[in-house]
Amino acid sequence: MSSRGTTFAALGAASALLALTACGTTASSGTASGPGNAVPAAATTTDPDIGAPPGAEVRGRPAVGEPFKLTIGSSDEARPDEFEITVEDITCGEPLDPKVLAHAADSVGEPTQNPSPEGGKQFCVVAMEVLNVGKSEAIWSVDDTVTLNVDDTAYSQSRTDVDYARAYGDYWSDKGELGPSYGLNPGSKGPEHAVFQIPEADEPTTLWFASSDWLESFDGPEPGYLVQLDPAS
Template sequence: MSSRGSTFAALGAASALLMVTACAAATSSDTASGPGSAVPAAATTTDPDAGAPPGAEILGRPAVGEPFKLTVGSSDEARPDEFEITVEDVTCGEPLDPEVVAHAAESVGEPTPTPTPEAGKQYCVVALEVLNVGKSEANWSAGDVMTLNVADTAYSQSLADADHAYDYSQYWYSKGKAGPSFGLNPGSKGPDHGVFQIPADEEPTTVWVASGTSFEGFDGPEPGYLVQLDPAG
């Protein structure tokens, strides 16, 4: 999933007698600095920082499937929590995993309504793999520090979305794959999921993952990684 001249004035009659080489040199000069020599940036490029909180330090721009290291401060400054995070997949426009929904219904012992997004919205599920590369057991939850973005518009989990993400964690725990919200020992890994709702006619472009325990620190937004998606992929 990733994001996607010049008109010259006609030469006057007096210029018609200039040598061809001189014309070529003038043309080159016009291309470099003349009026209309470049299309405005907004029409040809995408802001590489779009999706990151304004003012946040971007630690990297990994692609889907490319791991990145997240260091999260803890009470033990000598042993900060360290994780290797990989965004493995982003699925939009489909119902939530029916096995996850069924497991959630079984856990409460009664039928539950099939989850449906808000009117005009679609579900997007971000699947991650989290490896503890630190030196002590650590907990981490993607929903606390992650947004799914459409250009420069950031979508966070609602309370209902967070409940669905918790259902994914419980489901995979029942399959013997404990995620980071349950705590991971050094060298252990597990799945994590974020559930988001974005407009039904949009495609996400990036995922922002902050390096703190929240989006905002004492001095402004926490630094983080801007994971690049390919809408056409």
């Protein structure tokens, strides 16, 4: 991927799935399971569920721009947390938004920073819209529930990436657009952002959204949704 960055636009589900199956098989070889590390996802490029954790139930394969309903159990079984999530765009290979960084610096009284990704990696920023379609106020974040995948290799947010993503949330919150990490009432919606770091030569192919507060439980991987990306767009 060139350093000028790539933005993935919304396409129909069929074209996104076609582009996914045409992707190459280049993947990073990391195997650690902690935040910010690469972990194995599905096994083969011919598998339509490549990018999902092995053995996980795939409840849908929406495209960028196509909303999907994420249901997460809560202590009140009669009122689970329910969100309609739309991945609006993904931008890779570009610096983090300078307006967000300047706002974060001003809020803590420090000079504006221009963070760089780890050596040999690039930032990928995922922008989402989240609507609470449940029956009570609910909180949701991508911290431990979403991975960005390059074929069969899955990348989580590192602790540093989480801080960058929270800077986006604070920026939009101060503009009056509260996101789900602050809590949304039924019928309310707001922006959510995630920041990942992947090898600079790679292009992401899918996003995995777990229908839980965690990617895995004691019983194995949680079910979820596999959002299809189009690296050629």
